Amino acid sequence: MTNLMLALLPLTIAAALQPLQVFAMISLMKGRRSVANGLAYISGMTAFRLALGALFWLLLSSVEEAIESGGGKFGLVVGIVLVVLGVALLFYGLRYGISANEGEETVPTWLQKLGDASPAKAGLIGVAMLALDPKDWLVDLAAVDMVAAADLSGLASLLAYLWYALLSMTLVFIPLILVLVAPQKGTERLDSLNAWLERYARTIVIAVAVLLGGYFLFTGLEMLGVIS
Numbered sequence: 001m002t003n004l005m006l007a008l009l010p011l012t013i014a015a016a017l018q019p020l021q022v023f024a025m026i027s028l029m030k031g032r033r034s035v036a037n038g039l040a041y042i043s044g045m046t047a048f049r050l051a052l053g054a055l056f057w058l059l060l061s062s063v064e065e066a067i068e069s070g071g072g073k074f075g076l077v078v079g080i081v082l083v084v085l086g087v088a089l090l091f092y093g094l095r096y097g098i099s100a101n102e103g104e105e106t107v108p109t110w111l112q113k114l115g116d117a118s119p120a121k122a123g124l125i126g127v128a129m130l131a132l133d134p135k136d137w138l139v140d141l142a143a144v145d146m147v148a149a150a151d152l153s154g155l156a157s158l159l160a161y162l163w164y165a166l167l168s169m170t171l172v173f174i175p176l177i178l179v180l181v182a183p184q185k186g187t188e189r190l191d192s193l194n195a196w197l198e199r200y201a202r203t204i205v206i207a208v209a210v211l212l213g214g215y216f217l218f219t220g221l222e223m224l225g226v227i228s
Contacts, residue, residue: 001160004150008143008164010215015139015168017208019201021045021129022171023111026194028122029175030187031115038176040119042169044126049140049165052130056144078145079223085138086217093209096202139168139212142219 028037067077114125130136143164147157175193179186197204221227 001150001152001156004147004152004160005163007146008160009167010211011139011143011146012164012167012170014208014212014215015136015143015164016170016172017204017211018129018133018136018171019197019204020111020133021169022175022197023194023201024114024125024129025172025175026190026197027111027114028117028125029179029190031117033119034179034186035176036119037114037117037122038179040122041126042172042176044123045130045169045172046126046165047123048127048130049136049168050161052137052140053144053161053165056141057148060145060148075223079220082142082216082220082223084220086213086215086220089209089213089216091213093206093213096209097206135208135212138216142216 025038025041028034028041031037067073114122117125143161147160147164150157150160152160175190178189178193182189218227
């Protein structure tokens with residue numbers, strides 16, 4: 001169990017380093033219902049990630065059973081898919097790093113106008129931030145596959161995935177903590193965090209693509225027996 005939790009850390013880091021998710025949280029925390037919106041946003045993200053994890057678990061189990069029953073090797077298929085994804089993400093990171101303009105708008109306009117959202121809308125925004133980002137689907141799928149491969153009990157598997165799900169939202173919790181700890185200076189600190197993210201968002205996106213790409217490529221090659 002401990003080894004699995006440690007092995008999941010690279011995926012939690014990749015899932016956490018998503019600037020747009022934090023931008024949305026900051027914008028929601030600037031409204032009159034800041035704490036309620038923040039909690040609703042986090043709840044929406046958590047609910048979607050757990051639901052997606054359960055779906056992936058069922059799909060992986062069905063696909064593995066179908067491939068193995070047909071005489072194929074599920075690990076070989078997964079390895080090939082991971083190599084393709086790894087190369088694609090590395091190419092994306094390289095292309096984005098070369099082609100992106102320093103002066104381009106980092107934060108979409110609509111993300112800066114969420115302060116008046118209701119808690120219900122904040123929850124839906126939390127769902128949408130994950131549902132509309134393919135990178136999150138890939139990371140969640142990799143996490144589920146890693147948990148399944150560990151062959152733990154049902155409860156232990158669930159706890160391991162919950163560990164991943166909570167750590168993947170580490171940066172999203174920061175704006176909420178800033179407001180709860182110092183309500184009077186909350187807006188000022190949120191603005192500072194927002195400015196820092198705007199400055200380094202492009203670098204973070206590239207780093208995540210490289211981290212994920214390298215992880216998928218290495219893991220895929222290892223499963224295919226190319227490296228040991």
